[in-house]
Amino acid sequence: MAILYNLFFLLFSLLLTCILLFLLRVVLIKTGLIYIVKKKWRSIEDCFHVYQFFKVPEFNEGMQRNQLYHKVLVYLNFLTFIEDSDFTNLFTGKKPNEIVLHLDPNQIIEDDFLGAKISWINQDKTLVLKIRKVDKRRVLRPYLQHIHSVSDEFDEKKRGLKLYVNVVDYQGDRKERWRSVPFTHPSSFETIAMESDLKNKVKSDLYSFAKAKQYYHRLGRVWKRSYLLYGPSGTGKSSFIAAMANFLSYDVYDLDLSKVSDDSDLKFLLLQTTTKSLVVIEDLDRYLSEKSTAVSLPGILSFMDGILSSSCGEERIMVFTMNSKDHVDPAILRPGRIDVHIHFPLCNFTAFKTLANSYLGLKDHKLFPRVEEIFQNGASLSPAEIGELMIANRNSPSRALKTVINALQTDGDGRGALNLGLGSCENGSRKPVEEIGEPSGVFCKEGANAVKEFKKLYGFLRVKSCRKSESFDLNSRQNEG
Numbered sequence: 430m431a432i433l434y435n436l437f438f439l440l441f442s443l444l445l446t447c448i449l450l451f452l453l454r455v456v457l458i459k460t461g462l463i464y465i466v467k468k469k470w471r472s473i474e475d476c477f478h479v480y481q482f483f484k485v486p487e488f489n490e491g492m493q494r495n496q497l498y499h500k501v502l503v504y505l506n507f508l509t510f511i512e513d514s515d516f517t518n519l520f521t522g523k524k525p526n527e528i529v530l531h532l533d534p535n536q537i538i539e540d541d542f543l544g545a546k547i548s549w550i551n552q553d554k555t556l557v558l559k560i561r562k563v564d565k566r567r568v569l570r571p572y573l574q575h576i577h578s579v580s581d582e583f584d585e586k587k588r589g590l591k592l593y594v595n596v597v598d599y600q601g602d603r604k605e606r607w608r609s610v611p612f613t614h615p616s617s618f619e620t621i622a623m624e625s626d627l628k629n630k631v632k633s634d635l636y637s638f639a640k641a642k643q644y645y646h647r648l649g650r651v652w653k654r655s656y657l658l659y660g661p662s663g664t665g666k667s668s669f670i671a672a673m674a675n676f677l678s679y680d681v682y683d684l685d686l687s688k689v690s691d692d693s694d695l696k697f698l699l700l701q702t703t704t705k706s707l708v709v710i711e712d713l714d715r716y717l718s719e720k721s722t723a724v725s726l727p728g729i730l731s732f733m734d735g736i737l738s739s740s741c742g743e744e745r746i747m748v749f750t751m752n753s754k755d756h757v758d759p760a761i762l763r764p765g766r767i768d769v770h771i772h773f774p775l776c777n778f779t780a781f782k783t784l785a786n787s788y789l790g791l792k793d794h795k796l797f798p799r800v801e802e803i804f805q806n807g808a809s810l811s812p813a814e815i816g817e818l819m820i821a822n823r824n825s826p827s828r829a830l831k832t833v834i835n836a837l838q839t840d841g842d843g844r845g846a847l848n849l850g851l852g853s854c855e856n857g858s859r860k861p862v863e864e865i866g867e868p869s870g871v872f873c874k875e876g877a878n879a880v881k882e883f884k885k886l887y888g889f890l891r892v893k894s895c896r897k898s899e900s901f902d903l904n905s906r907q908n909e910g
Contacts, residue, residue: 481565483558497573500580501556505538505549542572590674593682595689595698606698612681616671632676634769638746639677651739655747655766659714659754660773663811666750669773670709679746680706686716692728696737704744714751717758726758733766776812778804781833784812788819789826796830800837808837 487498532538532551540547545564550557560569590612596605618628638654645652656673658666674681682702689695702708716722717729724732732738733747754762754770761767778801785791815833822829 479562480559481562483560483569485556485558487554498556500576501549502532503580503583504576505532505551505556542575543568545572547572590678591680593680593702595682595684597688607682607701612671612674614668614671614675616668617675618672621665621669621672631771635673635677635746642744651742653738653742653745653747654768655733655749656769656771657749657751657754657762657767658771658773659751661752661775661811663813664773664775665812666773667711669771670707670748670750673746673748674707677707677746678705682706682708684708684710686710686713686722686724689722689724691723692725692731695724695728695732696735699732699737700741702741702745706744707746707748709748709750711750712752713749713761714753714757717761718756726760730760730766733761776804776809776815780812781815784816784819785826785830788816789823789829791826791830794826794830796827796834799834800830803834803837810836 485498485501486495489495534551534553536551538549538551540549545561545568547568548559550559591609592612592614593607593609596608618632621628634654642652658669660666670681673679680703684698686695689698699708710716713729716724717726749767751757762770781800781804782792782797785794785797810833814836818832818836819829822832
C-alpha cells in the first residue's frame with residue numbers, strides 16, 4: 430500500500446512540475462521575460478568562453494571601399510535574426526510595399542553557423558565579428574565563404590538587368606563607349622512557343638554553362654559559350670535573346686558593328702564588357718556581305734575566339750544572329766567560334782494553332798480548316814505579323830482569324846513556308862521556335878494594310894529583312910557533359 434502511495438505521489442509531483450514549467454514558459458513568452466532570461470544566460474556563458482574579435486572596416490588604408498564590408502552588411506540585413514533584435518531601422522524598399530530592415534549603430538546581431546554562435550557588432554563604419562576561440566579554426570573560413578556566396582546571391586536578385594549599346598568614339602579617348610538602360614523585356618522561355626523537348630534542351634544547356642566554371646577550367650578552356658540564331662525576320666530571334674538574358678539574369682551588350690572604327694576598337698569594346706553578360710551582334714551576315722563596317726573578317730574572328738576573347742571572355746555568352754548562313758565564311762561557323770546553331774524557320778499551320786491558343790485562347794475553331802488549307806497552298810506570314818493581328822483583334826477571336834485569313838490571301842502568297850512558332854524540320858517533323866509576344870500599339874486593319882503597318886513598328890532592337898527558310902535545327906557542336 431505504501432509503495433502504491435509513493436508511486437502515486439511521484440506521478441502527481443511530475444505532473445505538477447510539468448504544469449508549472451508550462452505556465453512559467455507561457456508567462457516568460459507572453460511578458461517578454463524570456464528574452465531577459467536569454468540575455469542573462471548568454472552573459473553567464475560569456476564568462477566561461479574566450480572570444481576573438483575581427484574588424485571589417487568600411488574603407489581600407491587607401492580609402493577604397495572594402496568589398497567585404499559591403500558583403501557582410503548585405504548578409505546581415507537579410508538575416509532572419511535581425512528581426513529578433515531589440516531595435517532596428519525600417520526603410521521602404523525599391524519595390525512597392527517593400528519594407529527593408531537596416532542595422533542601427535552599436536546594434537548586435539547573432540548568427541548560428543555549423544553549431545557555432547557568432548555575433549556581429551555594428552560600430553562606427555566598422556563591423557566587428559565576435560567568435561569563440563574554440564570555434565575559430567573550424568568555422569571562420571567556411572563562414573566567410575558562406576557570407577560571400579549568400580551576399581552575391583542577394584545582390585544578383587536585387588540588381589536590375591541592363592541593356593548596353595555602344596556609341597561612336599568621337600573624342601578618340603575610348604572612354605565610356607557603352608551606354609546602358611534598364612533591361613525590362615518580358616520575354617521568357619515560358620512565353621516562347623517552343624516544343625518542350627527542345628526548350629528543355631536549350632534551358633539545360635544554359636543552366637549547365639552557368640554552373641560549369643570548374644569544368645571548363647579543368648579542361649583548360651575559357652568559360653564562355655557562343656550561339657548562332659539564324660532565320661528570317663519575325664521568327665523570334667531577338668525575343669529568344671531576351672529570354673536567354675532573363676533566364677540567366679545576364680546583362681545584354683548589343684554591339685553595333687557600324688559604330689566600331691577598327692579591329693582594335695572592337696577588342697576594346699569587348700574589354701569593357703562585364704561578366705554574367707550576353708554579347709550580341711545582330712545581322713552579322715549583312716555586315717559581312719555589305720562590308721558596312723570598318724571591322725575586318727580577321728578582326729571578327731579574333732573577337733570570337735582570339736587571345737583577348739580568351740582572356741576577358743569569362744562567364745560570357747556570345748550570340749550572333751543571321752538571316753541565313755549559306756554564304757557566310759565557314760571559318761566563322763566552325764566549332765569553337767560557334768558552339769550551338771539554332772535555326773528559326775517560318776510558319777506552318779501547327780505553329781498557327783499554337784499561337785491561336787496563346788494569343789486568343791483557342792484550341793479549335795470552325796475557321797481552322799480554312800487556315801490550314803491556305804497554309805497547304807504555300808501562303809504565309811511571319812509569326813510576328815500573325816501574332817500582331819491576333820493581338821489587335823484579341824477581343825473578337827473570330828474577327829482575328831478572319832483578319833489573318835485575309836492577310837494570308839492578300840499578302841502571304843508565294844513567300845514560302847513561313848513559320849509561326851512551329852517550323853518544318855528537314856526530316857519533316859515540327860518544332861516550335863517563335864515568341865508568343867506581348868501587346869503593342871498597332872491597331873486592327875484588314876489584310877495587307879495591317880501587315881504593312883505592323884512591319885513599320887516590329888522589332889526588339891531593330892527591323893530586319895525577311896528571308897525564306899525551310900527548316901529548324903538545334904545542333905550543339907560541343908557537349909558540356
